[in-house]
Amino acid sequence: MDLASVRIITADMKRLVSFFEEITALQAVWYTEDFAELSIGQTKLAIGSTRTLSFFGEGIAVPASNKSVIIEFRVDQVDEVYERIKDLISETLVQQPTTMPWGNRSLLFRDPDGNLINFFTPQSQQAQERFQ
Structure with missing residues (x-):
């Protein structure tokens, strides 16, 4: 088994992705305006907008909590x-x-x-x- 990623859900994609790019000195790959990833070693730090939650159902995750x-x-x-x-x-x-x-x-x-x-x-x- 491998840990593939840790995903953070946010209401402000640009702010959070930019922050993680700056602190890690890495460039994120944006797949859509609602989803980006940073490759860190063998694992990904995924950042998804609150709009991505609609695919999973109501109340699944609450950003900034x-x-x-x-x-x-x-x-x-x-x-x-x-x-x-x-x-x-x-x-x-x-x-x-x-x-x-x-x-x-x-x-x-x-x-x-x-x-x-x-x-x-x-x-x-x-x-x-x-x-x-």
Whole structure:
């Protein structure tokens, strides 16, 4: 089994896709005005408009209402990424780069829809071994 994608539903496609392009330094592929993807390693970050929900039924997902999922990105140097994006995330910063007890150096912030994002770099040998 492979995790193919994580999809975020939003009411503002252009704003959210642009945000993720900037923080990841990747270019999204737009398939329609209601659906775009960023390829991140073997997985896709999919972003769909609220109009895509009509294919699934009423009340399936509510944009900008996530309070339980953290979208995590392993990066080479979290402190360098923080310096690059700190102005963009200054108003939604949750935690500056901090070394966590489990060995990851972690940067937490929210995207424009309020989804919690974690950029992290394994620091300890044990943390690094988990990702080899």
